[in-house]
Amino acid sequence: MSEEVIPILRVADAGAAAEWYARLRFAREWEHRFEPGFPLFLAVARGPVRLFLSEHEGDARPDTLIHLKVADLDVVAAEFGVQPQDQPWGRELELTDPDGNRIRISPVEDGEG
Template identity: 70%
Template sequence: MREEVVPILRVADAAKAVRWYERLGFEKRWEHRFEPDFPAFVEVARGEVKLFLSEHTGDARPDTLVYLYVNDVDALAAEFDVTPEDAPWAREIELRDPDGNRLRIGTSTD
């Protein structure tokens, strides 16, 4: 088994959140609900990078910050019409998803 960490982000509307994360290159892998009208718990992935999106109120706090390294931050900056900034460790942008979770996204300058 490969060890990994999968951040859980609180979302109010999983379907809306999935559409937003698809713009970042993530795709929905699966969705779970204990009953049809219960909150959703969804996995999205971009290659080997995974995030859990949860409608369950106790799973995560709003305004979480996740750092995501990508190969081409400029392409994502263009998709979201933002300007990347150069930091000593990466060229990066910061975005907020529809629920206020923050994603700092960078391409390493190494």
């Protein structure tokens, strides 16, 4: 088992957020709710990359920024109808999920991963 860091993103509707993240090719792994009507907490994954999406108010703050490195930057850009921008440090794009969390996306460089 390898070590990992899993960002937790605060969302108003975890089910709807999981559908938005599916456009980034994240798949639902599991979900948990303490009781019916309680806030939903769920995990989505894209290969070895995992995010937790939480409706629990104390788990994370809104307007979080995460950086995601992908092998298919142009495919992601096309899915969202945006163009990657050339920055001094490389190509990237930034998306904002329906809850205001920002996802900065750049390509995996040769030798990474």
